[in-house]
Amino acid sequence: MVETQLRSRGIKEPRVLDAFLRVPRHRFVGVQYRNEAYADYPLPIGSGQTISQPYIVAAMVEGLGLTSGSKVLEIGTGCGYQTAILAEVASQVYTIEIIPELAQHARELLESLGYSTIHYRIGDGALGWPEAKPFDGIVVSAAPSRIPDPLLEQLDHSGCCMIPVGNNKQVLKRLRWVGEGWKTESMMAVRFVPMTSL
Numbered sequence: 001m002v003e004t005q006l007r008s009r010g011i012k013e014p015r016v017l018d019a020f021l022r023v024p025r026h027r028f029v030g031v032q033y034r035n036e037a038y039a040d041y042p043l044p045i046g047s048g049q050t051i052s053q054p055y056i057v058a059a060m061v062e063g064l065g066l067t068s069g070s071k072v073l074e075i076g077t078g079c080g081y082q083t084a085i086l087a088e089v090a091s092q093v094y095t096i097e098i099i100p101e102l103a104q105h106a107r108e109l110l111e112s113l114g115y116s117t118i119h120y121r122i123g124d125g126a127l128g129w130p131e132a133k134p135f136d137g138i139v140v141s142a143a144p145s146r147i148p149d150p151l152l153e154q155l156d157h158s159g160c161c162m163i164p165v166g167n168n169k170q171v172l173k174r175l176r177w178v179g180e181g182w183k184t185e186s187m188m189a190v191r192f193v194p195m196t197s198l
């Protein structure tokens with residue numbers, strides 16, 4: 001997976017590639033999908049949701065430009081796979097999931113794998129996690145029709161946000177503070193589950 005799907009498509013950051021070598025992706029999918037866990041596509045994780053394609057997770061995490069001291073906010077814990085990747089490259093991960101069953105399952109799995117720097121919340125990620133701001137990175141794994149204001153208010157000006165935006169046609173956007181405001185870069189066309197609200 002790391003060679004044929006990530007490195008070959010331009011993922012270069014050694015700490016991100018190492019994280020993919022360390023996190024056992026097969027543990028994050030149901031037993032019926034174990035033989036497809038490292039395949040080049042998303043898989044169902046229950047509750048109508050999916051674990052993202054490995055390359056998309058890698059592109060989003062690399063795009064954040066995290067360091068080992070970074071504090072990162074993830075919206076859409078899902079099965080917890082990307083949460084584990086983030087925990088490998090950053091120092092603190094704050095993750096929010098709106099579906100309680102997925103949140104609970106991900107938490108149990110991540111704790112059983114020994115991850116101790118992850119903070120969990122069940123709720124609407126569009127509100128962010130104001131008590132824990134500012135974040136060095138924010139990564140959103142469900143697509144809103146527009147970027148929720150609270151997220152950018154909680155992002156440090158030296159940080160970066162990776163977020164898919166759109167309804168039928170979605171684009172992965174990267175936001176960084178330049179001069180007096182947030183500059184938006186369009187990275188690639190993507191297909192995420194829609195961001196829902198409570």
Ligand SMILES: C[S@@+](CC[C@H](N)C(=O)[O-])C[C@H]1O[C@@H](n2cnc3c(N)ncnc32)[C@H](O)[C@@H]1O
Binds near residue numbers: 051082083096126194
């Ligand atoms: C593509 S899946 C996440 C994949 C995840 N990166 C993984 O590795 O499994 C998107 C997740 O976002 C969640 N979600 C959708 N809207 C949300 C919201 N407003 N707040 C928090 N989570 C949300 C969905 O329930 C779903 O679990």
